[in-house]
Structure formats: C-alpha cells, structure tokens
Amino acid sequence: MKRNWFALAAGVLMFSTVASSMSSPWWRAEIGSGLITVNVDPFFTSFKVLGVTHVVPIIFALNVGLIALFVASGIALIIYTIKPGKGYSKHLLSFGWKRPLHVTAGFFVTLALSLYVTPLAVNAIAHDFEVPTPIVPLMGSSTIHLSNNIFNIPAQVSVTVMTTFTLSFFLGVATVALSIAARAYSRRTPGVNKPTKVETLGSTKLSSSETT
C-alpha cells in the first residue's frame, strides 16, 4: 500500500500554521507606528490600541473552534498517511483535506468583504462620511487624511497605514496546496486509499474499489 506523503506534509503543516498564527497573524494592518494594530487571523484575531491588546469574545470563540477543527483535520490526515489501508482512511482524508481550503477561502473572502464592501455600505447609509474604498489596501501602504488644521494653523494631518500578509498566511496557502495535492494523489494513484480488504468485526471480506 502506497503512502500519501502529500497528506502527511499537509497534516504537519496544519500544526505549523496554527502554531505560527499564535506569534504572527495572517494579515496585519498597522495604523501609525504602533498606535492601532489590527491582527486578522482565522486562529487568533485581535486588535491593539496604544499597546493594549483587545479581543472580541465571540470572535475568540470562533477562532478556538477553528483551531480545534484544524488540529483535528491535521490528526486525521496523519492517521490516514500512517494507516492508508484501513477502510476508514478514505473518510479521514475526506474529513481532513477540505478544512485548509475552507478556512483559507473563508478568511480571504471575509477580509476582502470587510475592506471593500463595508465602506460602500457606510457611504450609502451615512452621507456625511466619505470612507475610501477599500478602507485600507489589502497589501501595501497608504495614508488616511484626518484634518486640515491643527491648533488653528492650516496643516494637513494624516496617518500612515501599512498592511501586510505574513508568513503564517503563506503557510496556510501552502497547506491548502498540499491538501489538494493529497486529494488528487489519492484519486489518480492506484493502490492509494483503495483498500482491498476491510475488516468487519473479526471477519474479512473484499471491499469495492471505491475512491475517496
């Protein structure tokens, strides 16, 4: 029975992605030099104002749920790689490979919607405000105009904004690529995840050659 090494790599990378997210968020927006920092991450979303970190409880709960789901999927893929011949292994692959894709796609869509759709909605509802679209660039730097005078002196007051995707995001993308590769490999390679024998309660019978 051939082993699906793509699945093993994806499983290990899932743990690495979660661990990496704890120190570096997938996407970071820094307004000013450390004045406000927004850390957007499927596993630990937070924002920092004047050095004080704030976490929204319901988002924290969602993050914890995603960590548990990601780790469970990683374990499933690793067990699938170790025991490729077991009858349940196709279910493990099916359970594990989709999760990084769902999480990464969900993260990207949520982030893009927040940056592009929210300002459109605000501008449509509150005509007094003019929020730029996107609020901040997805990646790069810009300035937000704040005021035209300071202490009654005509002056342009603005604040710099820097946004970036970090290594954790690219680890997540690599996990997605490896998961898809694991799935494709199991479909195209004969003998991978197609058990010839299935043990059922002490007896042994031939199984159908179903694929994942």
Add this chain to the structure above:
Amino acid sequence: MNKVKWCLRAVALACALAPLLCVMAQYLSAGDPLGLLIPPQLRVLMSPSALDRGGDLSSTLAALGINPSDFEMPQFEDLAFDDSTGTAILRLKITNPLTRQSIMLNRLSFTVKNGTRSFTVELKGKVIVEANYTGVVGLSFSSSDPDALRCLVNIIKGVELPAYVEDLQLSDLYIDVNGILIVAPDLGKLSELLGSKGP
C-alpha cells in the same frame, strides 16, 4: 464505515460549536449579550456611567492605555547651540501618559525664510520616549547652514535681536509622530510664534 463518517462529522460539529456555545452561555446567562461583541477591557467605556460622562475618567482612560494622573504638556528646559557639532540642542521635560506605548518622533523639519534666503532645520535621528516615562529629553537639530542655525538659536533665546527678525518666516513644517504626519506649508512669522508661545 458509516460510524467513522458520523463520528468525524460529530467531531467537526463539536469543534466548531462547543467554544461558541460556551462563550455565548457565559455572557447570555449573565444577561450581558453585548459582552459578546465588546472586548472586556473596553466594557468600561460602554458602562452607563461612562456614557453619561459622569463616570470615572481615570478608569476610562486607563482602559485605553492612558495614565492621565501625572500628565503635563512638554515644558521648555533649555536651548543651546553646540559649536563643535554645529547642532542646536533643545531640551524638553516630557511626560508620556501612555502606559504601554512609546512616543516616537520620527521626523521634524521646517524651513526658516528671510526674504529670498532660506535654510532648513531638521531633527537628527529619532527621539523615543518610552511608555510611562517622565523626564528631560534632548532633541538635536542640524541645518544645511550652521551659522544661520546659531543665529536662530540666539534669536529664540533673546541673545540677538537683529532688525530682520520681524521678517523671519517659518514654513514647510513636517512632523512625523508615531506615524501621524503633520504638514504645514506656512506657519507665519517667527516673531508672532515666539510672542505667543516662545520659551
């Protein structure tokens, strides 16, 4: 094999829902549904007393990482010109009221004009005032024209008062404090600024 399939589905559901239900139960049982959406540290800002503006301002500011108790505006201590380095050193007593964030003066520059003649004064390096710091901070300024900078220091200190002092104008101010940029093309006459805010 259906058992495995259903077991995995149950694991997925438990992973996704258990933390969510725990947090929701915690806040809903306490009759505080708003707590789900607002960080605990910022709850003090949303309390009725804070909303009525009758609350404790110190605790409100503390939640934002600001300690207002010892805060003072920057105070002038000393201004001197160092002939050996050709720089002007301004000493200010500064209090950083931020409890966890340093104040960084990344750039400060301005131009002094006297008719057609002008020279630029620029802060040398960055000035960092650590969180909660109170003390004297030295700001070192250099210029493309050190002699003119020496004259400017003497004028500000009142040592020299040449006839052209009334014509001196400040322009092209650029300040970068913690990424907040202040750009003022025209600050007006130096004598007017010194008259109202000088040391």
